[in-house]
Amino acid sequence: MKNISLNIDGKNIKTVERKTVLNVARENGIYIPTLCYHPRTKQAGKCRICVVEVKGLPGLRVSCSLEAKDGMEVLTNTGRIIETRKMIVELYLSSGRHNCISCEGSGTCELQDAAYHLGIEKSSFPNMTKDIPIDTSSPMIIRDMNKCIQCYRCIAGCNDIAVNEVLDMGFRSSRMTVVCDTNKPMGKSSCVICGECVQLCPTGALTERKSATKGRDWETGKIKTTCPYCGVGCQMYLHVRDNEIIKVTGAEDTAPNYGSLCIKGRFGYDFVHSHERLRSPLLRKNGEFAEVSWEDALDFTAKKLLEIKKNHGPESIVGIGCARTTNENNYVMMKFMRAVIGTNNVDHCART
Ligand code: SF4
Ligand code: SF4
Ligand code: SF4
CATH class of the missing domain: 3.10.20.740 (Ubiquitin-like (UB roll))
Structure with missing residues (x-):
């Protein structure tokens, strides 16, 4: 170039x-x-x-x-530029319901940032709020179109990045607003809840339901990690407050996902703090599962595998690899089955 x-x-x-x-x-x-x-x-x-x-x-x-x-x-x-920017931001503020005090977007909102940097305390235009009902029909996303500035980012994200083609701009003139499908509530639309639109929204118009009131952006630490759900290895940030994950966002600067996540990666983090989560191995004793140490569980498993191999032959044993673990772990499992057990019965949970 x-x-x-x-x-x-x-x-x-x-x-x-x-x-x-x-x-x-x-x-x-x-x-x-x-x-x-x-x-x-x-x-x-x-x-x-x-x-x-x-x-x-x-x-x-x-x-x-x-x-x-x-x-x-x-x-x-220049003075002319600053006055123009002020007018634009004030028009946005007067045409929506911008209650920053309780808005989930506060702290990450780009409209709030612009108003702050331009020194705008309140709009000099009359209030033109439309009072659109808040769409709470989605299990994961809250849509408050009173805070929408019609930037089209969510539409571009849904149609061109996630390629789900759910969102578009509907209606005309002052009634213009983002719609799901043919103006359906989000929860009744073809939305697959990937959250791409939420990540791209510059204001509090699209927010995550589960994170509501759990903490402001500046109160959370951000830990970059790899999504545990599949072998794609999407990069993400865990937003952590008081040792609890309150939100997940895609890492926009990193391959392979560049900010995009699927429903599991973005919203499926509850398991980390679930009381039902298994934290130690279980062995059935007298018909009931009981917690045991890893040493006892591995000893028991080794003994059973040797018994089965001796009585029924190595072909009676099969090893199933896991899409959620590392290549190295899957390699070790495969090697163990072939070299130790003596069978080629090796398969993978994702090969369906
Ligand atoms: S969307 Fe932004 S400007 Fe509007 S209320 Fe929320 S934080 Fe304030
Ligand atoms: S969550 Fe995903 S599918 Fe649903 S509207 Fe947003 S971008 Fe489109
Ligand atoms: S990204 Fe947010 S502010 Fe922009 S059009 Fe969509 S809902 Fe409105």
Whole structure:
């Protein structure tokens, strides 16, 4: 790609062509607020809060969809730009029910951040709240369209990333809102509860039901780990408060999933703290299961396997590998069956 140089806020920057002004600015530590832009959804130009001035071009330009060109001179912070951004954010605030005090999005909300950085305490426009009923029909997701800023990120995430094609923008004019299928409640729609839309939403319009009131973002530690459910190995963050997992989000900077997760990875973390979880081996004694040590359980299993092999031959034993464990563990199991037991009866739970 061809090298280019441009000037942003007096700073001479060398970069390559085919990048947006927004990306070049961010790569060089220059703050431009955004609401609809997200690196994963590849769509933008909806909120227009990222406007900049470009010498020689009329009006304000939207930096998220403006290609950086050689010799460009860009300003990101003039009085005209700040006034325009303030007006946009104030319009958003007046057209929704933005009760930050109790909103689950508070602390991670990009609208709240923009208002803070622009010094907006309240909107100067009259309140135009629509009072849309909150959709609580999904077992995992709460949809409060009163907090939606119509950024289209959830729609792009559902249709282009998760490819579930549930969400779209419905209705016209002031009634315009995100709909599931043909305006069904989310819980009655074709939503597969992957949570892609929740992760991408910049406000508190889409939030996770189970995490509600469990803790603010700044009160949780984030631990990067690998999803335990299957061999894909999706990377995720556990949001932990007081040693309890209260939420899981996909790690956006890492392969193989780049932020996406399935329903199990994103929402199936209850088992970690479940009282019903087995924490030690069980052996049946007098018809009832009883907890035993690992040494006793392994001794018992070895004795039984030797008995079966002696009385019925190695072909009467089969080993089933597990999709949730590591390749190394599966290899050891396979080796044990072939070399120790003496059978090729080896299979895998995911091979159905
Ligand atoms: S969505 Fe954002 S701005 Fe609106 S109430 Fe929640 S935190 Fe506040
Ligand atoms: S949870 Fe997944 S399938 Fe359901 S609406 Fe959101 S992105 Fe689409
Ligand atoms: S629900 Fe969230 S992600 Fe979807 S359009 Fe509204 S603000 Fe954007």
